[in-house]
Amino acid sequence: MACKGIYVHIPYCSVKCPYCDFVSVTRSVVDPEEYIDLLLKEAQLYKDLEVRIETLYFGGGTPSLLKPSQIGRIVEGLSAVFDLSHLEEVSLECNPRDYSYGDFKELLKVGVNRLSIGVQSFTEKGLKVLGREHGVEDSVRTFYRAREAGFENINVDLIYAYPNQKRGDVEVELEFVERLAPDHVSAYMLTPHTSTPLGQDILGGRVSVPQEEELEEIYRTLWKGLKAIGYERYEISNWSKAGKRCKHNLLYWKMEEFLGLGVSAWGFYGGKRYANLRNLVGYAKVLSEGKSPVEVEISLSERDILEERIMLALRLKWGLSDDLWRYIPFHLHGFFDRKGDRYGIKEEFMLVANEIIAEVLSALEKSYR
Numbered sequence: 001m002a003c004k005g006i007y008v009h010i011p012y013c014s015v016k017c018p019y020c021d022f023v024s025v026t027r028s029v030v031d032p033e034e035y036i037d038l039l040l041k042e043a044q045l046y047k048d049l050e051v052r053i054e055t056l057y058f059g060g061g062t063p064s065l066l067k068p069s070q071i072g073r074i075v076e077g078l079s080a081v082f083d084l085s086h087l088e089e090v091s092l093e094c095n096p097r098d099y100s101y102g103d104f105k106e107l108l109k110v111g112v113n114r115l116s117i118g119v120q121s122f123t124e125k126g127l128k129v130l131g132r133e134h135g136v137e138d139s140v141r142t143f144y145r146a147r148e149a150g151f152e153n154i155n156v157d158l159i160y161a162y163p164n165q166k167r168g169d170v171e172v173e174l175e176f177v178e179r180l181a182p183d184h185v186s187a188y189m190l191t192p193h194t195s196t197p198l199g200q201d202i203l204g205g206r207v208s209v210p211q212e213e214e215l216e217e218i219y220r221t222l223w224k225g226l227k228a229i230g231y232e233r234y235e236i237s238n239w240s241k242a243g244k245r246c247k248h249n250l251l252y253w254k255m256e257e258f259l260g261l262g263v264s265a266w267g268f269y270g271g272k273r274y275a276n277l278r279n280l281v282g283y284a285k286v287l288s289e290g291k292s293p294v295e296v297e298i299s300l301s302e303r304d305i306l307e308e309r310i311m312l313a314l315r316l317k318w319g320l321s322d323d324l325w326r327y328i329p330f331h332l333h334g335f336f337d338r339k340g341d342r343y344g345i346k347e348e349f350m351l352v353a354n355e356i357i358a359e360v361l362s363a364l365e366k367s368y369r
């Protein structure tokens, strides 16, 4: 199996959002130019690997804190190490406010062809509670700027079930989505890690998030609304227009191999999952000494692979093939739809998809005893 994708982690953020536990730094403990040198040095460690790179994904952190020319330097540097002639999709996560029309033009020139804009909410109320720096108008302006510059594949990231969110707020989100017509929508339920400030507030009862009926109402409004305006859900948290599914993320869900470059990045190749050091200074130090920044390496057994395949397949709309269906306990069959020889969790049960997945895995675990 050859590696089909590369994930590049850009660890910079201008402020730390109160719900986020991704590895990012708010000041340049390592200068971005130096960081790019380190990324390319790390890429060299994999130069002999069998690859057929189809997707490249810049995630973070906030990749849009790098100048387009710096993104271009990374793409060019990677093309000197790997054969990128099969590259189909180059995605970049971008925060509203970061790029001008000219920047978007330049990004297209250096090969970026898909943007993922960190809108999070089209309501000022949502942005405030999520501690975001931008306003709704910034998101709208950024979206139109990118379109006018020529981006034909744009995702907007949304967060739902934030504190005090009501059904009417979701309707506002949907109105904006309909008006802007992005090609793809990722909508994630707010689940802040308990170590984050927002997680602490929720845990301490100072802030409450929608629960049970309210949560269900928000969720139903969202998926029904997205469906009504032409989006097809293809994964628990992802909707797209025809032909605009995220190819890079599909690699993860289909358990294809990919490289992860950068501080805290994850990768999967040769039947092993690996994770890089999470500390930027430590990452810089080992690479400048010519060593590998891999901190954790896990070889997957046949059983691990089966469990992961089932878990990932259950995330996708028609992800479960006939050969995996036999692992679904009989009492859970009512949660599934069938299409030909494929199965998927019914739309109305997607809100409890994680619980269904956990139950399938627990039944599998018991079958081993």
Ligand code: SF4
Residues within 6 Å of the ligand: 012, 013, 014, 015, 016, 017, 020, 021, 022, 024, 060, 061, 062, 095
């Ligand atoms: S949510 Fe995004 S912008 Fe905010 S701190 Fe996390 S990585 Fe940075």
